[in-house]
Amino acid sequence: MKKFSQLNSGVLFLFFLSVIGITMFTQNVYLRAISLVISIINACFFDVITDYFKDFRFYLAVFLVITVSNPLFVHRGNTVLFYVKNTPITLEAMAYGANFSLSMIAVLAWFRIFSTLMTAEKIVEIYGKRFATLGLIAALTLRYVPEFKRRFAEIADAHRSAGLICEDTWFEKVKSYLKIFMSLAEFSFEKSANTAVSMNARGYLLHKRTQISHRKFQFNELLVLILTLVITVCVIVFSLTHKLSTSFYPSFKTDFSMLPTILFTILTLIPTSFELEDRLKWHLSNAKN
Amino acid sequence: MNNSIPSLIFVSVCAIFLLISLVKTARRKSAGFISITAVLTALSVVGRIVFTPLAGFKPCTAIIIIAGVSLGADAGFICGALTALISNIYFGQGMWTLFQMFSWGLIGVLSGILSSQLGKYKWNIYLFGAFSGVLYSFIMDVFSVIWQDGGFNLARFIAYAAGSAPFCAVYAFSNVVFLLILGPRMIRSIERVVLKYGLLKEN
């Protein structure tokens, strides 16, 4: 079995779309709680947990701000804590805020994992099949960005030693930077012509380009794909039939449905299972040696 | 909730816009178009990275407008959507990526459609720049509100808009400054290179 990161990028994208989508749009506390807890577990496995802790203060701030501010805008709810200028601050509104901010933190954790897995190459891979033009433009952009960053620094040096940079006031600084940027732009436009010539010289636009897929679609990917789709559909169906709703107003009331909750747990644990199996196999094979 | 239906419609319309634009721009294009669009997108991304020390100054919107005006709505959309996707590789991906893709993509398409108007009178493009800055903030705030409340909450929206107003003003101002100093110059340069090398000619 391969690592989770090596799965087909389209499958990965769908996986994250459904997990993040469900976390965001469901109101069910259980689903959101599961999402939050397992997102942190996964973050450990994907080495993102250190970054996560670095931003802990940010997350705390987010939590507090949203929890506290929600009652200022929403005044429904039965349990009134106190009044501020005749507007009621209700417990339910705060609870709603807390619920929402927890889901947001979970979403941020999932996105962190998403960023580590979805490297630039993978983005191009998704586009590459259907949207060849878009994929090629994305690939070209990705290859230009580091080069332009370097060129910007080089041109800045050249401008500085030709006396063209002035940093006295903020405005002067902006003007100097813009001059450098314009030099970079001129350079890059000429560059684009060279790239176009190079592409044409190698037969671009001849006819259908072969797409190189590094791996064939494997059973694992199919499994993940099917699980993702089935579980997502199940959750949606249950939500629409009001079996999964949580409402805070007028008072706290939540549903609990066994099936979708368990299925969602399975879904979120898919990356974990890949990683566990990978590490287990590694240790076992090492132990043999 | 009553609020959620119009919001749902709004979000669906935006999603449909994104999908249609994606499909439309998937047509075969000449190598020259691909490379000049990629260059502009890369400039936009690098611009965002390089101007971070000068807080609040993001040349992205201006460059996207320039792309739309000189190369058409297709290029404007691609430049806008990809700027969001790719610059967030450096700044952090999040739900905001999709919002940014939509806002910037929309601005790109608009500047492409209105390109003849914007080219005619100098002040048009500066106004459009300011307008785009406002539009961008507006859309981002709308999306944030919808996400949070599951529907449109006017009070919260006003609060968000008020909170982001200073950023919005700086943003619109920086767009105008950028377009003022470099806008016409960049458009001229792009046209020069397109003409000199025949970039937009089909093979």
Add this chain to the structure above:
Amino acid sequence: MAFIECEKLNFSYPYAGDKSNGFALHDIDFSLEQGDFLLICGTSGSGKSTLLRLLKPEISPNGRLDGKIIYAGKFLNDLPKIASAAEIGYVFQDPNAAYVNEKVYSELAFLPQNLGLSPETIELRIAEICAFFGLESIIGSDICSLSGGQKQLVNLAAVMTAYPKLLILDEPTSQLDPISAERFSDIVLRIRREMGTTIIISEHNTEKFFNFADKILYLENGHQLAFDDPSLFVKKAANHDFLPTSAKLFSSFKLDNCPAFTTSSAMNFVRGHYKNAACDQFIESKNHLNGDAVKVENAYFSYTRRGKDVIDSLDFNADFGRIHAICGANGSGKTTLFKLISGLKTLRDGKIYIDGKRISSYKSGALYRNLIASLPQDPHDIFICESVKEDISTSPDGEKYDFETVKTFCKRLNISEKLLDLHPYDLSGGEIQRAALVKLLLLEPKILLLDEPTKGLDKRCKRQLSTLLKELAAEGKAVIFITHDMDFIAETADDVTLIFGGKAVSSLPVRQFIMQNSVYTTAASLIGRGYFDETMTDSELISSAVSRKNERGDGDE
């Protein structure tokens, strides 16, 4: 039957005064068999690139074409597009311009993908080409992190994945340092030996290829002045600049059967025809410079806190009125030294004196007013306006210079009126360099720094630059430049410093430097060593050889 033929080829661009200044080709006529190696020589703007591009239909310039180009028995224009892409490969001059993808693997796959080959075939091709070029260690790397030489190898490999029958290379090594150029040339020759590919290459520096070429084509101003095999060419040729030193030597003797055009065969020739001359010992003249322009004392610098010291206990002196060359391998610290001297970076330890004062005592910007001016590797970098005229006549503060002064400088640097109205990127390499120099000289600097000014220039431009630098030194300026080009150093410099591992390993007057070394030296010096000891440059070698022509040699003739 000939593989490639040009019959009475005439070409003109559609507009006069367009980017190429209306260059045309007149009556080009040549033919090649399959597997031949053709070397095209000529100054910049002689039409070499135009001719090469006409041989590749996808990138042919627009214009009016008279005459025929025949490829494998058919007209080139009738060649189907797939065949054209697969059978004719083209490598461009600038290693940074040609690649399209981020990773080496994707770049190698680009051409086969366009040809519609199956994924398995593509993988196989990449594996083969990778083995041939030795790219295994970098196959997964980002191209942008590779050196110039490696990038150019990747570009060549990307074209070879289709196993083309004809390989066209447009000045492929002109932007590379000598070692990378050497490696690249070796691979090209190996392709010719082992794959039987027909190769057409244009170069300014013909040292490596001249010996292996089957035919030489010499163009000037679009006219074909010669199409011969190398021996005949050398016999007929006047002392052409672009010939390798050995060829120039043989040419001045009008030999019928030239030995190989390599330095060693020239050395053999000299050994056989001349008496051994005792050489004067050079008086060791250390510290002949007092560093009144630039003085670097015991400098230490590294880019990162824990990183290796890029500048490690370096001492350097440059004087006013003298031309100082800095050479050394890539990564030895030359560019860093320049950045330190021009105030772009600061030393961790040690002192730098500019014009007698500590560099830190200059307020921001004062260093660049009437003191130091730097010419970057790409002169386009310092241009900010849309026309050359507007750019060079505006000072950094925004005021306009007196136009008469500007015109005087332009005349002195050979910049014609019509160049002034053009956009900076419409100028050729030599022209933009001269325009940039005008811009810098108007600042009236006392010290002029030039970063690899000879990259991509033909010999004529190099000579013009050499003359200019000597004039500037005679006016009292200090001229310091970085280069790999030993011939240029021999022609131009007064002093040379060799940087290795962040130190100045050798800092001597030029003649002493060149005469002592075996690698950082000129071919002329190696050929004449022990026989013509005062020779550094090709012209000195030729004149010494000719003036002592009637000597009997150590062996009989």
